[in-house]
Amino acid sequence: MLELIFFNITNGLIVGAFYALMAIGLSLILNLSGVINFAHGGFLVIGGYLAYVLTPYIGFWGALIVSPFLTAIIGVAVEWLLIRRLYGRDPLYSLLLTFGLAFIIEDGTRQIWGANGLPVSVPPALMSALSSRFFFITGYRMFMVATVAIVVVLLFVLLRHTRVGVRIRAGTLDLETVAALGINVRALRSFNFAVGIFLAGLAGVLAGGQLGLEPTMGDGLLMPSFIAIIVGGVGSLTGTLVGGLLIGVAAGLTAVVFPSASDAVMYVIMAIVLLVRPRGLFGEEGMLT
Amino acid sequence: MTADQRKHLAVLAAIWAALLFAPYWMPFFGGYTALGSRVLVLGLGAMSVNFLLGFTGVLSFGHAAWFGLGAYACGLTLKHIALSTPLGLLAGTLVGGVAGALLGALLVRRRGIYFAMVTIAFGQVFYYIAFQWLSLTGGDDGLRGFARQPLDFGLFQIDLLHNDIYFYYFVLFCFAVAVGLMAFILGSPFGRTMIAIRENERRARFLGIPVELHIWIAFALSCFFMAFAGSLYALVNNFADPRMLHYSLSGDFVIMAVMGGMRTFWGPLLGAIVFVVLQDYISSVTVNWMSFIGLLIVLIVLFFPRGFLGMLRPRRTA
Incomplete structure (x- = not known):
């Protein structure tokens, strides 16, 4: 029994780390640009499939680094061409635009790579189980969690200790003042968008290694990411991180007792949070509400 | 009677005449009666979303939930409780509407983007x-095993199931009742305060309008209309499935409203006509219909954000 619980908590943490990675990217874009990026799952898919294409040439490690960058470049192109025009308009429009983009990306990947699942080949060194007792802790899973942890730490360092990071955080609070101080807000938003999409691309590569690739694989991750943001509190990246881990672990634990409800439990958590603390666990009053 | 009013009346007469005679003129354009019923129901859905979005300025991106809930409640009523079409509609409307009203109370303090996300x-x-509860809803396969029942007036019956034209007129009657009610609410003092909130929430608050309460009432009303449309949709298809509750259908409704013109009363119906007919046509000619719909959405957002009717009426709010 204990092992089963441990197994499910580990599972939950891994899933939660994924939700957090997706949700932090979404959250960055939402906080600075006020855009709910419905196409975030689509960018995750692009990242995964790019890794599939690149792996034969540069190996898994190369793809793990290159593919998110390429995804981010595609993301910035989209931001330049389409999303940038909608800043300052009713958020409805950017929401709808990315909603349409998600359709195009899903259909496009299906057109290019087919509807059937494809594998991302992972180095065999990562695939072995670490111990026979805890057979479920494969090297790859540890590696995924470690990668997410490193990237998140790097991101927080970037936001706290670099000039551009400080500007992003300042822009989240008051973009007008930041612009008035002579900072190029357009470039800042593009960079910030790129970082968010980079995280989605990275999540795509990691997910592809664990579960394989499918054109619809982003769909299942999008809703939990929204919930992670709401539970953690809109405007707070720490909150988003905690929210993602929390709903992941909660889903894992529920799977021990009542497997068919494991998807539902995050909605229950969201409802409780909205009832008891509407701004979210780490949210500040007045942020984007 | 001023010229404006005369024009307004003429437009109204033209709309209702077109809808009344639809079964007779549609076949010339490749339409069929069942498609007409579907367009009307989805149009009612888009108008219900727009009741909130266009006239209160509150964006709900989850309205398909009330639509689908109405559809399931109507289907389950017909299947297990009573073989009566009006009772099914009533049950669907109540279940979806009450659920929406309850949830609305939880959300009403949120605004803008955050409201949309929640x-x-x-x-x-x-x-x-709907997806998980196999024994009740049939899961992914959807809810089957019910059919719309004849309307029983004692002296005579109207067969809705086998006669598409009778059913179309039944849907049109329901549509007219709902739309009439919607227009009545929007024309009432309450409707004017909805628009006031949309235009300037802070000023509305200063004028002593209880903004939260009014948004909640508008949200709840919109959910009831939506659930009514969903119940009708269950009758159109004699079927309900989880995709009727999915957020992508919510997105479709919002797109219909925006495409037709969300500051106008009839815009969403026009949007629904264009969207449904286009979707029907594109999915019959290509497997890549998703890309085309996606592209359509992107183009509308970039180039026609005020919608068809919004462009006809420059700078005049409803």
């Missing part, structure tokens, strides 16, 4: 329930 996420709750 409604998306909560809408998906019902999708999951």
Whole structure:
């Protein structure tokens, strides 16, 4: 029994780390640009499939680094061409635009790579189980969690200790003042968008290694990411991180007792949070509400 | 009677005449009566979304939940409780509407983007329930085993199931009642305060309008209309499935409203006509219909954000 619980908590943490990675990217874009990026799952898919294409040439490690960058470049192109025009308009429009983009990306990947699942080949060194007792802790899973942890730490360092990071955080609070101080807000938003999409691309590569690739694989991750943001509190990246881990672990634990409800439990958590603390666990009053 | 009023009346007469005679003129353009019923119902859905979006300025991106909930409640009533079409409609409307009203009370303090996000996420709750609760809803396969029943007037019966034209007129009658009610509410003092909130929430608050309460009432009303449309949709298809609750259908409704012109009363119906007919046509000619719909959405957002009717009436609010 204990092992089963441990197994499910580990599972939950891994899933939660994924939700957090997706949700932090979404959250960055939402906080600075006020855009709910419905196409975030689509960018995750692009990242995964790019890794599939690149792996034969540069190996898994190369793809793990290159593919998110390429995804981010595609993301910035989209931001330049389409999303940038909608800043300052009713958020409805950017929401709808990315909603349409998600359709195009899903259909496009299906057109290019087919509807059937494809594998991302992972180095065999990562695939072995670490111990026979805890057979479920494969090297790859540890590696995924470690990668997410490193990237998140790097991101927080970037936001706290670099000039551009400080500007992003300042822009989240008051973009007008930041612009008035002579900072190029357009470039800042593009960079910030790129970082968010980079995280989605990275999540795509990691997910592809664990579960394989499918054109619809982003769909299942999008809703939990929204919930992670709401539970953690809109405007707070720490909150988003905690929210993602929390709903992941909660889903894992529920799977021990009542497997068919494991998807539902995050909605229950969201409802409780909205009832008891509407701004979210780490949210500040007045942020984007 | 001023010229404006005369024009308004003429437009109204033209709309209702077109709808009344639809079964007779549609075949010339490749339409069929069942498609007409579907367009009317989805149009009613888009108008219900727009009741909130266009006239109160509140964006709900999860309205498919109330639509689907109405559809399931109507289907389950017909299947298990009573073989009566009006009773099914009533049950569907009440279940979807009450659920929406209750949830609305929880959300009403949120605004803008945050409101949209929370409604998306909560809408998906019902999708999951419909998907998972196999024994009640049939899960992914959808709810089958019910059919619309004849209307029984004692002296005579109207067969809705086998006669598409009778059914179209039944749907049109329901549509007219709902739309009439909607227009009545929008024309009432309450409707004017909705528009006041949309235009300037802070000023509305200063004028002593209880903004939260009014938004909640508008949200709840919109959910009832939506659930009514959903119940009708269950009758159109004699079927309900989880995709009727999915956020992508919510997105479709919002797109219909925006495409037709969300500051106008009839815009969403026009949007629904164009969207449904286009979707029907594109999916019959290409497997890549998703790309085309996606492209359509992108183009509308970039180039026609005020919608068809919004462009006809420059700078005049409804």
